[in-house]
Amino acid sequence: MERTLFLxxxxxxxxxxxxxxxxxxxxxxxxxxxxxxxxxLSRTQGSISWSVFYGLFVLSITVHAPIGLRNILQEWTRxxxxxxxxxxxxxxxxxxxxxxxxxxxxx
Amino acid sequence: MNKIQRETQELTVRIWRGKEDGxxxxxxxxxxxxxxxxDIITEIQRFHEPxxxxxxxxxxxxxxxxxxxxxxxxxxxxxxxxxKVSDEGILTIEPLRNLPRxxxxxxxxxxxxxxxxxxxxxxxxTKTRKDAPALVDPNSSxxxxxxxxxxxxxxxxxxxxxxxxNWNRNYIGPAGLNRAWTLVNDVRHSNRKQTFDQAFGKGGxxxxxxxxxxxxxxxxxxxxxxxxxxxxxxxxxxxxxxx
Ligand code: HEM
Ligand code: SF4
Ligand code: SF4
Ligand code: FES
Numbered sequence: 631m632e633r634t635l636f637l638x639x640x641x642x643x644x645x646x647x648x649x650x651x652x653x654x655x656x657x658x659x660x661x662x663x664x665x666x667x668x669x670x671l672s673r674t675q676g677s678i679s680w681s682v683f684y685g686l687f688v689l690s691i692t693v694h695a696p697i698g699l700r701n702i703l704q705e706w707t708r709x710x711x712x713x714x715x716x717x718x719x720x721x722x723x724x725x726x727x728x729x730x731x732x733x734x735x736x737x
Numbered sequence: 738m739n740k741i742q743r744e745t746q747e748l749t750v751r752i753w754r755g756k757e758d759g760x761x762x763x764x765x766x767x768x769x770x771x772x773x774x775x776d777i778i779t780e781i782q783r784f785h786e787p788x789x790x791x792x793x794x795x796x797x798x799x800x801x802x803x804x805x806x807x808x809x810x811x812x813x814x815x816x817x818x819x820x821k822v823s824d825e826g827i828l829t830i831e832p833l834r835n836l837p838r839x840x841x842x843x844x845x846x847x848x849x850x851x852x853x854x855x856x857x858x859x860x861x862x863t864k865t866r867k868d869a870p871a872l873v874d875p876n877s878s879x880x881x882x883x884x885x886x887x888x889x890x891x892x893x894x895x896x897x898x899x900x901x902x903n904w905n906r907n908y909i910g911p912a913g914l915n916r917a918w919t920l921v922n923d924v925r926h927s928n929r930k931q932t933f934d935q936a937f938g939k940g941g942x943x944x945x946x947x948x949x950x951x952x953x954x955x956x957x958x959x960x961x962x963x964x965x966x967x968x969x970x971x972x973x974x975x976x977x978x979x980x
Contacts (some may be wrong), residue, residue, distance in 0.1 A: 633934075633972055636943035640973075701944065705904035 635697050642694035649687050674736040681737045688729030696722040748823065750777055752789065753831040756838050761829065762786075774807055774814035774822070774830065778842070791842040798956065801890030804897070805842050806831040811897040813956040833897040835906075848906075849893045852913030855940070857932030863925055871925045879979045883922035886915045886964050888957055895951035895961050907940035911951035911961035914942050918964035921971065924979050933971055942968045 660670065674680045700718040703709060709717075746768040751761040764781050775793055782789040793803040798816040805814050808822050808829050819828065836844035864871060873880055895911040896902055902910045917936035920926050936942055942965045949962040971977070 632939060632941055632943045633937040636937070636969070637972055704907075704944070705901065 635700070638693050639697040642690040645686065645690045646694060649683070649690065652683070653687065671736065677736070681733055684733045684736070685730075688726065688733055691729065692722050692726045695725060747826070748777065748819065749827045750781065751827070751829045752778070752781065752786075752842070754789070754841055756840060759838075759841070761831075768819070768826070772819045774805070774812070774817045774819060774828070775803055777819060777828065778814065778830065789842075790840040799890060801892035804833055804892040804894045804956075806833055806897065811894040811954055813892055813894065816956065833893055835897050835899070835902045835910075836893065844893075846893060849896050849910075849912070850891075852896070852909045853916050855935070856909045856913035856917040857920060857928075857935035858913075858916055860920060860923065860925075861927050863927045873924060877924075877979050879922040879924055879977050882967065882977065883919040886919045886959055886961070889915060889959055890957060892956060894954050894956055895959075898950045898954040900948070900950065901944055901946060905940070905944060908944045909936070909940050909942075911945075911965065914945070914968060915959065915961040915964040917942075918967050921968065922977055929976055933968065933976060936968050937972060945969075 660673070663669070696718040699721055700714055703714045703717060704711070707714075747765045748768045750764045750766055752764065753759055754762045764785050766777055766780055766785075775796065778789070778791050779793075782791065791803075791805070793815060794800040795802075796815045798813055801813070803814045804811060806812075807814065807817060808824055808827075810822075811833055812822070814830075822828070830842065832838050832842050832844045836846065836849060839845050875881075875884075889912060891912065893912065895915075899908075899910050901908050914936055917932055920932045921929050921936070923929070926932065945962070945965045947962055947966060952960045952962040955961065
């Protein structure tokens, strides 16, 4: 279990690396004329490649961040392991729901 | 500085007395040319405070029994010179961090020793007494990897230096995992896979943040942080091949 989580966090971090760079680059590009919802949608709506890009992003965060959160809770709180696992899982679900909602909006 | 002057200089030594709820007690001792922290403690115990409890054995950096916290850092006291660590003539000497206190400078090492078992020791051989001794090539990669971590003197300095141990007592810690790394690289060990699984189990090397405080403080300059990184790599690459 610990080993699987460790691997999952490192592999998702490897995926996140380039995705974060592209995402930051895209933000710089997108805000050059100010930012509006309509403008973003005009660029992303219906684009398969951007949906795949951000879909993968959301999935990697769903895997990566809750495992990290679990580590932090183990170190910084006295909460039981069971509760920590549940909290981490809840965060995974929240990330997944919020993220996929945004991705679905552009397809 | 002439001899008389030197002899009259004093060190202010604050020593932890009692158990968890003890306090620092201050002693004045003579400052001499070549003194180790252990010399100072021995002087205080002989001449100022006969009931002071502390541990030592070899006095030459072999047995690993004299480790304490000196001015905030874990150190082997028998090989730590006062000159190197005294802060303007002031020394604060406390028991090691991360271990239950027994009395004064003595801690209970049992939780530390337990981590060795939790990390996947003991060694179990592949041969019987009827077989010829195993031939281990000293230049093989596995042997060199094991060799790098073998000389540990069990002083618990790294265990005391590790913040993750401090935050999470379920964490096995650097010394136990360093031991697991030597076993995983020992071609004579029959349970290499099992040792690895245990070292990566609950409280295992997945909890290490590689910040290297263990390595920074190890008095004999072992590198537990690197051993743990080696274990983590096995999760990707599989058990080391003997080449
Ligand atoms: C460039 C992308 C990223 C990379 C390369 C990356 C890499 C890593 C690595 C290697 C760790 C393990 C650290 C350790 O155990 O010592 C980690 C932990 C963590 N990451 Fe990321 N990460 C990235 C993005 C993110 C993002 C976007 C989030 C938040 C949404 C995040 C949240 C966390 C958390 C909470 C931890 C736990 C902290 C810890 O264990 O010390 N990471 N990350
Ligand atoms: S590198 Fe790992 S074992 Fe060493 S002090 Fe840091 S967390 Fe502890
Ligand atoms: S690894 Fe170094 S600091 Fe840790 S117990 Fe062994 S000798 Fe002491
Ligand atoms: S007394 Fe043996 S290592 Fe210090």
